[in-house]
Amino acid sequence: DGGITQSPKYLFRKEGQNVTLSCEQNLNHDAMYWYRQDPGQGLRLIYYSQIVNDFQKGDIAEGYSVSREKKESFPLTVTSAQKNPTAFYLCASTEEGWWSGNTIYFGEGSWLTVV
Amino acid sequence: GNSVTQMEGPVTLSEEAFLTINCTYTATGYPSLFWYVQYPGEGLQLLLKATKADDKGSNKGFEATYRKETTSFHLEKGSVQVSDSAVYFCALSDGGGADGLTFGKGTHLIIQP
Numbered sequence: 080d081g082g083i084t085q086s087p088k089y090l091f092r093k094e095g096q097n098v099t100l101s102c103e104q105n106l107n108h109d110a111m112y113w114y115r116q117d118p119g120q121g122l123r124l125i126y127y128s129q130i131v132n133d134f135q136k137g138d139i140a141e142g143y144s145v146s147r148e149k150k151e152s153f154p155l156t157v158t159s160a161q162k163n164p165t166a167f168y169l170c171a172s173t174e175e176g177w178w179s180g181n182t183i184y185f186g187e188g189s190w191l192t193v194v
Numbered sequence: 195g196n197s198v199t200q201m202e203g204p205v206t207l208s209e210e211a212f213l214t215i216n217c218t219y220t221a222t223g224y225p226s227l228f229w230y231v232q233y234p235g236e237g238l239q240l241l242l243k244a245t246k247a248d249d250k251g252s253n254k255g256f257e258a259t260y261r262k263e264t265t266s267f268h269l270e271k272g273s274v275q276v277s278d279s280a281v282y283f284c285a286l287s288d289g290g291g292a293d294g295l296t297f298g299k300g301t302h303l304i305i306q307p
Binding site for chain 1 (some may be wrong): 228229237240243
């Protein structure tokens with residue numbers, strides 16, 4: 080079955096550490112996204128990538144970095160510069176097209192907690 | 195810019211009650227509209243969508259009609275079940291690419307037996 084796989088499901092980070100969240104999709108989608116969700120809040124866009132080797136900052140990119148070396152993979156690194164990283168992180172993808180009805184598909188999410 | 199406004203939650207209903215979750219939007223052009231559902235500890239799943247005015251999206255007993263004149267896309271269900279307890283997000287897309295994807299803040303629905 081096609082879908083988006085995020086790992087790990089739960090991750091603990093010590094102060095000053097960088098951690099990387101994995102996102103893999105086998106939907107052959109061009110565009111991939113990372114969102115952050117805080118309790119009781121909506122989704123905020125961190126980074127997005129519309130094609131391989133290209134990515135753009137979203138609304139809250141500070142303290143995060145990404146890479147897009149392969150179409151199916153879009154890992155997110157939460158750096159020590161991110162002062163409040165405890166949140167639920169969602170990876171998503173869409174099949175780019177000329178019309179606006181594209182559905183966005185989400186992974187199961189990763190919980191990151193600072194200890 | 196685009197925006198999506200949803201009713202504040204949590205919304206608490208008894209089983210078999212009628213559900214309405216209001217959603218209004220502002221956007222340029224002719225966006226597509228979506229409802230997503232998030233169960234506890236999981237990612238978002240597409241519930242239904244509508245791509246043009248007067249379209250009705252439906253799935254699992256839920257319905258929403260794209261009303262351009264009132265810029266609304268209210269979610270309804272005639273008889274809710276405990277298993278419908280989740281967070282519901284209204285969203286719009288105005289042309290593909292991340293800049294055109296806008297989500298509401300979500301409405302937490304609690305169904306009591």
